[in-house]
């Protein structure tokens with residue numbers, strides 16, 4: 001029996017793909033996994049307008065509150081005037097500008113790296129870098145909780161992929177010893193995007209050195225948050241010089257869009273030739289490059305801004321612990337675990353009805369049984385915003401399962 005004949009009769013004139021989509025959407029809905037869009041009616045910020053309501057925003061990765069800052073807007077506006085909107089082609093064709101080159105030079109100085117290469121998004125960076133470095137006959141070792149873009153980068157590379165248990169450097173060492181391969185590459189988030197915890201970076205560096213493996217880290221949620229100059233967990237631990245490739249995003253603490261990899265000159269040259277999202281995709285608008293360059297100055301130079309973020313992180317973490325939730329001040333990300341998707345959705349509704357925008361995170365973003373609310377803090381939150389969130393969570397406490 002064909003699959004089409006198993007399903008309910010199609011409405012008159014409905015296309016085949018539409019019928020497939022209907023089946024899949026019904027299944028997602030039944031499992032509490034269907035997602036939908038909700039447009040903002042305001043810029044990003046600690047308060048956002050959604051559906052006519054003003055809500056305290058705990059859903060954004062705009063950790064330093066830069067996305068709508070006057071400095072970034074002015075930098076983007078000036079470059080928009082100079083270069084226009086689109087770049088017309090990939091950078092290797094005619095889409096390279098002085099704004100791209102300046103941003104790379106600024107990021108290389110910020111990262112204290114020999115060379116930096118820009119990508120259009122973090123997703124493009126991770127899916128481009130892995131297949132450019134490893135392929136058939138090689139092996140990639142990937143943390144079990146790595147971001148989807150690293151997971152897809154592993155798949156696209158066609159290297160053998162070994163998933164090691166989350167943050168377990170001992171298990172990684174064993175896997176490296178047991179797996180024969182031409183080249184071995186270890187990949188990990190430094191701050192995990194849905195849990196906010198850290199990779200055991202010093203141990204990973206030591207294991208990689210011992211086993212002759214290269215190390216690629218994703219600092220998306222660490223850049224602008226950790227390190228004395230905001231250059232991430234590698235900087236915080238003094239390990240920047242010992243990590244082969246450090247990828248960072250411009251879309252989170254930098255308040256813009258895009259990503260970069262800080263590495264050696266030969267690796268940048270290889271990526272520029274081989275990383276498919278770099279070679280075959282139109283480059284970032286110059287206006288975004290200019291905004292990101294202004295953001296690097298703010299991330300590095302505005303130490304009080306980062307200190308404000310950390311005061312908020314500590315206040316929220318202490319408040320959560322006082323309410324009996326496990327919480328550590330390790331990053332700007334705080335998961336409140338709820339278990340099943342419906343519980344996370346109910347908790348998000350509870351928060352929303354009380355003025356908080358916080359999202360229910362469900363599979364496949366997180367493993368089955370670990371659906372959660374994900375609170376993201378910003379330097380732009382006031383103490384009043386943090387305390388309001390804690391009050392709402394106090395009300396939620398009694399009804400939490402799992």
Ligand code: PMP
Nearest residue numbers: 121122123147149193220249251
């Ligand atoms: N890596 C990690 C760890 C992320 O959390 C994200 C995005 N949420 C990305 C990469 C992708 O970055 P971008 O949004 O710039 O594509």
